[in-house]
Amino acid sequence: MSVDAATVRRIARLARIALPEADVPAMQGEINAILGFVEQLGEVDVEGVEPMTSVTPMALKMRDDVVTAGGEADRVTKNAPQSEDHYFLVPKVVE
Amino acid sequence: MTDLTALTLDDARKGLASGAFTAVELAEAHLKAIEAARALNAYVLETPEQALAMAKASDERRKKGEAGRLEGIPLGIKDLYATEGVRTTACSKILGNFVPPYESTVTKQLWRDGAVMLGKLNNDEFAMGSSNETSAFGPVVNPILPANWSEEQARAALAGNKQGLLVPGGSSGGSSAAVAAHLCLGATATDTGGSIRQPAAFTGTVGIKPTYGRCSRWGIVAFASSLDQAGPIAKTVKDCAALMTSMAGHDPMDSTSVDMPVPDYEAAVGRSVKGLTIGIPREYRVEGMPEEIEALWKKGAEMLKAAGANIVDISLPHTKYALPAYYIVAPAEASSNLARYDGVRYGLRVPGKDIIDLYEKTRAEGFGREVKRRIMIGTYVLSAGYYDAYYLRAQKIRTLIKRDFEEVYAKGVHAVLTPATPSAAFGIGEKGSADPVEMYLNDIFTVTVNMAGLPGLALPGGVDSKGLPLGLQLIGRPFDEETLFSLGQVIEDQAGRVMAKRWW
16 A cells, blocks of 8 residues: 555644655555565454564552642643643634 | 773772772763763763762771761662752753752762762663653764774764654663663663663663662652663673662662561672573564574573573463553553643643643643653553553453463573564664654663563563564563672673773
8 A cells, every 4th residue: 555645644634744746655655665574464363363462461440539739730831832821822713 | 091981890899908099089980981972871960079979988987997888889860769959850841940959869879889970870760761862951872883884984973863863762761872882880770661671682681680689769750660670781691790789778668668687789799590490481482583683582582591591492371461451551641640740830831721721731842752641541541441461461461471471480490581572772763753663663672571560571682684672571580680790690601891082
């Protein structure tokens, strides 16, 4: 399988990465090189094989449903590019 | 006074214990060496004040008789590990000047045992790369001289465009270069597809990727969560075992970390390997593999045989599918993990006309080319209509890869011996510019281990025809790192250590 230029633009949009039109052909070529490389997986018989969900046999641990952390708004927002009164600032989302 | 940076971690420990030198003197010697080696670009951030303060505190603890396992040992920390109050970037522009308000569990445990932080080490951006050339801070230079190069020639290249000098491997290229160049006594690293073992092989150092779940991933920048593991790179097998003992352990903050006691890995170093069965997988004899790699592999098997191990031929039939399956699974997980870098909560922000525009511009500006490509591949293989054909199939193949190992271990094989890489270190700027797959092939021997969640140790096995170090890899049963350390010591005893000459 290979991707066309329109698909590359669509993937970039889904991934939220602005891709200038001039970069589309090169990205398309690189993605297709990788898709070409993984194509050989098609020859493996995977009939009846369970997909891996956990590489080590391990039951997910549970803990008591209690508050264990919080009240750290200062530390949480400290690295924000823009914040005010412990809120992250973003461009207007709702009109 | 002897050069304190030339010591192994274990020797330095003995010197500190006997009072031959102090932790402050040891840290000072390393800080001086780091300053003189800036051109190698191994460190992206030096923390001399913190190092000296930690060393001073260590000397005081020792005076009080409270010395830990790594008391006073200066280490370099891969910039993927969150260090409280110290800039952590994953060597990406998108993290900008991120200063974590918390410490990763693994580094916390190292400081608990007395270690001293020298600074943060360079790596491929978000650990995506095999040569450290994708770092936003630029490439790292391997302290191993290129074949037939004079020191003058290397110094001239180092001052210029660095072309022709060797890469230190990746993604933990800063870690491997710093250890090989004596800029720390050991380093933390991470391994998602070979990022500890391939750099170790390229620099003549020793590195182990532990079993998945052995070390906590909490506070380490996530790349592909089902494959990522923390581990050390060090000068010797014993040093590596000492660091592992400190880094491993259960952590309630990482639900995939296992609640199993941590053995004293150092006790396994020097243990007899007599009677152990070592598998040689025929599928690792790949097309076009240089004869010298084949010869190195044979030599490694002979070394283990000489120490009393039994060598048997085995088959791991799905080996060739590990790398292509990895290039579906790892980008898929990366595309999900890296969704958090959106210009809102931390790091770089590029303003936009609306929120989507802000996301898109920030991510376009903040991520490098390799990272963008992997996010896009991951987005594609997880998108509607392609999920079954790519992602689900890759996860089924992962089950088959793991089953291959389970079957040979069930037949009595204790560990598997393979070459660590298909070649010695290559030159800066030499690979992967046109076809990304060319670079990916570096991980052909290491990536199976991540896919199966197993431990893998890489260490020097010999040199190629041009005199460059070549690494061997030992793959173990789940949670049996101890056997790898025992076998590794046997190889180190016979193959010897690689010592880089100081030419920079």
